[in-house]
Amino acid sequence: MIFSVISIHGLVNDLPIMDPFKKSLAQKHRLRMKICRECGARNAPDAVKCRKCRSKNLRWKKRELAR
Numbered sequence: 001m002i003f004s005v006i007s008i009h010g011l012v013n014d015l016p017i018m019d020p021f022k023k024s025l026a027q028k029h030r031l032r033m034k035i036c037r038e039c040g041a042r043n044a045p046d047a048v049k050c051r052k053c054r055s056k057n058l059r060w061k062k063r064e065l066a067r
Helices: 020-031
Strands: 003-006 012-015 034-036 058-060
């Protein structure tokens, strides 16, 4: 059974995602990014410098999924 939830912005979210392709695509989009250690901004996976503060001190977002 899939539950539909209307968010604050009026968009309909289907929870949970049952299709394995859509699930992997959503995880890739949400978890594959770099985080700036100076200002905390989210950056593209191929970023070398932060888009906000131009620092080169970037780390990968932690990808541990909640249990």
